[in-house]
Amino acid sequence: MRLVSKCNFFYLITAIFICSLSVFFIIVTNVIASTPKKELQSSLQSQELLDLKDTGPIVGNNVCLGCHGQPGLTMTIQNGDVLDLYVSPDTYATSIHGQDGYACVQCHTNLGNYPHPTFTATDLRNVTLQLTNVCIRCHSGEYNLTMDSAHAAAQASGIREAAVCTDCHGSHDVHQWTDAVTHKLLPAARLSIPTTCSKCHNAIYQKYATSVHGAALSEESNTDVPTCIDCHGVHNIGNPTTAAFRLKSPELCASCHTNPAIMDKYGISTDVLNTYVSDFHGTTVTLFEKQSPDAPTNKPVCYDCHGIHDISRVDNPQTGIEMQKNLLVRCQVCHPDATSNFPSAWMSHYIPSPEHYSLVYYVNLFYKFFIPLVLGAMVALVGLDVGHSIYARTHGGKPRPKPKPVEVQPSELTETPTKPPQIEHNDEIKNDQSEQREQSERSEQSDQLKLNNQGDQTEQSEHDSEEVNHE
Amino acid sequence: MTSQQKSIPSSPNIHVKLVRTFPRFNVSQRWEHAVFLLCIAILLITGLPQKYNTTVWSQAIISSPDRLNTIQQIHHITALVLSALVLYHLGKAIYLISRRKLPGDMLPTFRDIRDALNTLLYLIYIKKQKPAFGKYNFEQKVTYWFLFFSISIMIISGYVMWFPETITRVLPGGVIPAAIMAHSTEAIVTAIFIVLWHFYHVHFERLNLSIFSGWLNEEDMHTYHSLEYNQLVHEPHSDQDPGDMKS
Numbered sequence: 001m002r003l004v005s006k007c008n009f010f011y012l013i014t015a016i017f018i019c020s021l022s023v024f025f026i027i028v029t030n031v032i033a034s035t036p037k038k039e040l041q042s043s044l045q046s047q048e049l050l051d052l053k054d055t056g057p058i059v060g061n062n063v064c065l066g067c068h069g070q071p072g073l074t075m076t077i078q079n080g081d082v083l084d085l086y087v088s089p090d091t092y093a094t095s096i097h098g099q100d101g102y103a104c105v106q107c108h109t110n111l112g113n114y115p116h117p118t119f120t121a122t123d124l125r126n127v128t129l130q131l132t133n134v135c136i137r138c139h140s141g142e143y144n145l146t147m148d149s150a151h152a153a154a155q156a157s158g159i160r161e162a163a164v165c166t167d168c169h170g171s172h173d174v175h176q177w178t179d180a181v182t183h184k185l186l187p188a189a190r191l192s193i194p195t196t197c198s199k200c201h202n203a204i205y206q207k208y209a210t211s212v213h214g215a216a217l218s219e220e221s222n223t224d225v226p227t228c229i230d231c232h233g234v235h236n237i238g239n240p241t242t243a244a245f246r247l248k249s250p251e252l253c254a255s256c257h258t259n260p261a262i263m264d265k266y267g268i269s270t271d272v273l274n275t276y277v278s279d280f281h282g283t284t285v286t287l288f289e290k291q292s293p294d295a296p297t298n299k300p301v302c303y304d305c306h307g308i309h310d311i312s313r314v315d316n317p318q319t320g321i322e323m324q325k326n327l328l329v330r331c332q333v334c335h336p337d338a339t340s341n342f343p344s345a346w347m348s349h350y351i352p353s354p355e356h357y358s359l360v361y362y363v364n365l366f367y368k369f370f371i372p373l374v375l376g377a378m379v380a381l382v383g384l385d386v387g388h389s390i391y392a393r394t395h396g397g398k399p400r401p402k403p404k405p406v407e408v409q410p411s412e413l414t415e416t417p418t419k420p421p422q423i424e425h426n427d428e429i430k431n432d433q434s435e436q437r438e439q440s441e442r443s444e445q446s447d448q449l450k451l452n453n454q455g456d457q458t459e460q461s462e463h464d465s466e467e468v469n470h471e
Numbered sequence: 472m473t474s475q476q477k478s479i480p481s482s483p484n485i486h487v488k489l490v491r492t493f494p495r496f497n498v499s500q501r502w503e504h505a506v507f508l509l510c511i512a513i514l515l516i517t518g519l520p521q522k523y524n525t526t527v528w529s530q531a532i533i534s535s536p537d538r539l540n541t542i543q544q545i546h547h548i549t550a551l552v553l554s555a556l557v558l559y560h561l562g563k564a565i566y567l568i569s570r571r572k573l574p575g576d577m578l579p580t581f582r583d584i585r586d587a588l589n590t591l592l593y594l595i596y597i598k599k600q601k602p603a604f605g606k607y608n609f610e611q612k613v614t615y616w617f618l619f620f621s622i623s624i625m626i627i628s629g630y631v632m633w634f635p636e637t638i639t640r641v642l643p644g645g646v647i648p649a650a651i652m653a654h655s656t657e658a659i660v661t662a663i664f665i666v667l668w669h670f671y672h673v674h675f676e677r678l679n680l681s682i683f684s685g686w687l688n689e690e691d692m693h694t695y696h697s698l699e700y701n702q703l704v705h706e707p708h709s710d711q712d713p714g715d716m717k718s
Binding site: 279280283284287288290291292295296297335337338339341342343344345346347352357358359360363364367370371374375378379381382384385386387388389391 | 524525530533534535536537539591593594595596635636637639640642643644645646647648649651652653656657659660663664667668671675676
């Protein structure tokens, strides 16, 4: 007892020591970890504040426009290009910055004094690239998002034409594109997005403009349809040719196409994603989207059949894929041997019903009844059998209320009784046999014997002998 | 003689028990069962993760397109082996029919319906005794024929899924999704059937390993196949497939 309590005491002391050590360790590491963070944050804040304050002397816009409001003010830069320095006062006044009364020098921070410091730029594009950096001063969130975009990646790789802030938003004519309160995109902005992108991506814009989405936008000014940014994103526009984008694309389409608020107006089914995912193409794509989002897959996604920018109505006789011949062309991209019957192997987003894909519907219906029937019948029979054997064991006194097999001696082989052996007879034989067994066991020679006791035979005979012993 | 006697060279003071064993399955049948068992196991292991692909255990297996591809290849190869086995089984049956040597024990008869009914009555305590069975009782026939039709559906629908381009040259496209539906659902029925029905009868009701050993001892013969037992003991006929005499 004393030894045990000593041991316990020792364990207790050790445990308290370890606990206090770990608490101490946690406190120390927390202190170490937290101190520099705070310093860093405060230094960052002060830097930003300094930076924002550092606008030089505030000069009124009228002072700037005194020179720059005169058309014809230009400057020649290094490569000989002529940089127009004229700013239309009206244009600026109607821009969102002008409306809110921002001063020129809030962006052009180093131009508060005259004469201006020397400005050097290799060419016109270089001017834009230099000046656009200033947007981060107020719009750091958006600016930093663009740093993750395909445009920024292209810039970094030396493609200077890749879009920067002012390429899309403009410089002196920046307009408000989102609602001031809800921060949702204004309808007018939606209409202008595709044309904005078309400044660089014109070939794609031409396809988009004729698509079901683009036509509705440009011809009907329908702002329910997606514009470029709804699929590609706004500032952090990613590379749409990656495997990850491909695997994620069905969700992209589904964000509108499973929304009844938008789809009901046009009588478009919102089951398109469900039916796609339940088909094996969609199943695979969805699986890998979760499991290995960067894995390339050869399974089709929405745009492989419906088109990417040139999405047409499915009932369009020339291009619509509701027409089997149009769909076949799409099928043959992956299934070159496909023939005219093949496209109907895809259930066209239908949920099987007696009208559409009745064969699938009836196969499904059959199994809906067949599985419970088979399962139920088997469970019932097996359950009854289990119940019966338990009943037989507890009430019948014997493992099985069936005629016991007779150990047929070789001499009896020719004269085995035709009728089932009588129970008493059976018991007699059993008793004889077990006595004999006991005798043989007592003779201590049984170990040397390799009697042919196999399988059920062994179990059964042992069981019998046990029973007799018990009696 | 259709039975085998086992005896040990006896000395007069040792009691020697003689156990007769009866051939039940020949080598071919036993191998067929073993290959069949292996095929079904592999097909289920590689098939079920594809069906239940939204579950965690399945996604642990098919975590990437490469692994899915591997699993599908294993599934396809095993399917080919199973098809070969089925062809062999059918070919053997046709050969035996043409030679008028098909034992015919496995063919369903009206007697089986009566046996099933009587067994049911026995199980609900109306009858005192189970009916006497021949070589294959109704439960074993149900097992055989259920699996026969299950595997037929699985093989046909499997090949339809495997070669959709070829199939749709002849049949309408709607058979492909129907085959997919049938294949995945029938697999579940088959799996449940094997686990619940077959495993119960050969493992839990009694351990019956005759499909592996090839023989059944006299006691089991008498208890479970009394009709066949009586027939063999009294009127042994030589035109039956002699089977494998090893045990």
